[in-house]
Amino acid sequence: MDPRQPSRGFTLVELLVAIVVFALVFVGILQLLDQSTRVSKVESALADTQENVRYAAYHLVRTARMCGGTNLPLARNDTGFQWVSLEVVDNNGTTFNDDFGNAHDTLSGSDVLRLRGFFEATPYFVQPASVNVSSGTVEVLEWTTNGREQRLLEPPENKGIVLMGRNQYVVGTVASGSAITETNEGNPPSGVQNHKLTIKFTGNGGDFWESLNPSGTWSAPTYQVYRVGILDSYNYFVDPDLQLMRWRAGAGNGSVEPVAVNIGSLQVALGLDINQDRQLQPAEWFYSEVTTGGPSNAVAGDPNNRPLALRITVLGRTPFPVMDWTEPLRTFRAENMVTPGAAARRAKWRALRVQAALRDFIL
Numbered sequence: 368m369d370p371r372q373p374s375r376g377f378t379l380v381e382l383l384v385a386i387v388v389f390a391l392v393f394v395g396i397l398q399l400l401d402q403s404t405r406v407s408k409v410e411s412a413l414a415d416t417q418e419n420v421r422y423a424a425y426h427l428v429r430t431a432r433m434c435g436g437t438n439l440p441l442a443r444n445d446t447g448f449q450w451v452s453l454e455v456v457d458n459n460g461t462t463f464n465d466d467f468g469n470a471h472d473t474l475s476g477s478d479v480l481r482l483r484g485f486f487e488a489t490p491y492f493v494q495p496a497s498v499n500v501s502s503g504t505v506e507v508l509e510w511t512t513n514g515r516e517q518r519l520l521e522p523p524e525n526k527g528i529v530l531m532g533r534n535q536y537v538v539g540t541v542a543s544g545s546a547i548t549e550t551n552e553g554n555p556p557s558g559v560q561n562h563k564l565t566i567k568f569t570g571n572g573g574d575f576w577e578s579l580n581p582s583g584t585w586s587a588p589t590y591q592v593y594r595v596g597i598l599d600s601y602n603y604f605v606d607p608d609l610q611l612m613r614w615r616a617g618a619g620n621g622s623v624e625p626v627a628v629n630i631g632s633l634q635v636a637l638g639l640d641i642n643q644d645r646q647l648q649p650a651e652w653f654y655s656e657v658t659t660g661g662p663s664n665a666v667a668g669d670p671n672n673r674p675l676a677l678r679i680t681v682l683g684r685t686p687f688p689v690m691d692w693t694e695p696l697r698t699f700r701a702e703n704m705v706t707p708g709a710a711a712r713r714a715k716w717r718a719l720r721v722q723a724a725l726r727d728f729i730l
Contacts, residue, residue, distance in 0.1 A: 409715065412685040416629045417717045420683035423611050423627035424721045430601055431677050431723040433485035437529050437536050437596055439579065441639075441728070444668025446583045452727075453674070454481040455635045457654045457661060458705055465602045465614040466575045467525075467621050476705040477605040477632045478654070480679075483579070483598070485727075488520045490531065490596035491564075498530060498592040503542065503569055505530075505595050509562040510555035519547055519564040520597075524618040527576035527598030528568045532590035538579045538598065539570040566595070575600075575616075605630050609686060631684035631716060634702040638676040641666060645729075647675055659703040673728045678702070680720040688713035 435441070435452035442450045456463060456479035462470050463479050473479065492515060497506040505528070509519050522528070526541045550563040570577060570585035576598070577585040602614040603626070611630040614623050636655040638647040639662055649657045655678070666672055680701040684694075694712040701718060 409685065409689055412629075412687070413715055413717065416683035416685060416715075419627040419629050420681045420717050420719045423630060423683075424679060424681045424719045426626055427480070427603065427679050427681070428721050428723040430482050430485070431480075431679070432726050434482040435484050435674075435725060435727040436486055436598075437484065437490070437531050438534060439484035439536070439727075440668075440670050441672075441674045442664075442667040443581065443583065444664050445581075448664040448668055449578060449583065450481070450667070451579050452482075452484045453637075453677070453725075454483075455479075455637050455654055455661065455677075456481070457635075458703070459604070461607075463602075463604060465621060466600050466616060468575075469614075469620045471604060471612070471614065471623070472607055474605040474607055474609070474632070476707070478635045480603045480633065480635050480677075481600070482603070483600040485599055487522070487526065487597045487599045488518065490529075490594045491517050491519075493592060493595050495591040495593065498588075498595070500570075500587045503539075503567055505566045505568065505592075507564040507566065507595065508550070508553040509564075510553040510559070512552075512554050514554045514556075519562055521545055521547055521564065522566060522597040525621070526616060527579070527600070528566060529596045529598055530588050530592045531594040531596065532588065532592055535588070535590050536581075537570075537586065537588045538576050539568040539585060540572060540574055540576045541597065542567040542569045566597075603633065605633050609684070611681070627681075627683075629683050629686050630681060631707065631711065631714070632680075632682040632701070632704060634680040634682070634704050636678040636702045637661070637674060638678065639666070640673050640675050643671055643673075645675070652678065655702045656700070674725050675729060676725060677723045678720065679723060680704075680718060682716055682718045684711070684714040684716045686714070689715050 439452040458476050459473050459479045461475050491507040522541045524543045528539050528541050530537045544567045547562050547564050550561050553561045555561040600616040606612050610628050611626040613626050637653045641651050653661050694716045698716050699706045
């Protein structure tokens with residue numbers, strides 16, 4: 368090579384062109400990766416939302432099927448109307464009061480579902496003589512005099528207690544001090560030590576449980592009591608943080624615990640057999656698209672109009688908006704649901720409707 372020949376490199380223009388081309392390619396790759404990441408994030412959130420919706424719906428079904436045990440009616444309307452075994456608070460506002468009167472913040476437009484009168488444990492068989500109303504005690508044997516085994520559970524304070532006769536019931540409140548002790552009573556197998564559960568209860572406090580009595584107040588049973596059950600009550604609601612919450616009766620003010628997250632609304636329709644043909648016609652579904660309001664007090668309080676089912680729709684949503692997306696209005700055609708605002712519709716939604724047959728009313 369001739370040393371006098373100058374070596375040729377890249378000109379400034381060539382370098383600038385190369386940098387621009389490389390930048391364009393790099394930006395394109397970044398945009399592709401960003402779009403892929405956003406799609407993956409949305410799809411992952413949707414999968415989680417779908418699972419939460421499915422879990423919440425079937426959790427509600429399992430609980431709903433148990434409400435209304437021990438002949439508790441849907442509602443009573445004798446000395447003033449009151450919902451008893453269940454209640455739907457339709458398209459609730461920003462707060463609601465649970466069965467003990469405590470206020471909770473709620474997501475506006477979502478329903479509140481109160482389910483009452485199901486048993487925390489299998490009701491116990493008792494001897495009529497083991498129920499002492501004057502002292503407020505019930506004695507339950509682990510092994511009855513007939514040799515029947517019963518699983519004893521010490522009931523928490525502030526639960527309901529129902530004293531059952533033949534098609535009759537009285538509801539009181541579990542007081543503090545209930546305990547399980549050893550006893551020589553009953554008829555356990557040879558060599559087995561028997562135990563006795565002494566449940567303390569009260570019936571003169573005028574609290575929530577006593578309001579579920581046939582007359583709306585405590586009245587000592589005048590019949591022989593053969594079974595005793597511990598009642599529970601759950602109130603379900605969606606809070607402003609998009610959580611389906613469950614309030615549960617218990618000591619003090621009860622307890623609140625989350626059931627599922629990323630829930631945008633809970634919608635419930637009540638199927639009430641007004642025609643008494645054991646079938647539900649479209650007009651017999653209350654709080655629905657067909658019958659948007661609830662039943663009148665006279666209709667709900669009529670014991671012949673048995674509630675046959677609840678139709679439960681759980682709507683889940685991503686906890687964040689999705690770019691260039693607006694959820695179609697058809698998603699929100701769930702019963703008589705109020706359509707969410709524009710900001711909420713920018714999330715992606717999933718809905719699941721299930722139907723719970725109320726077995727304690729059907730059997």
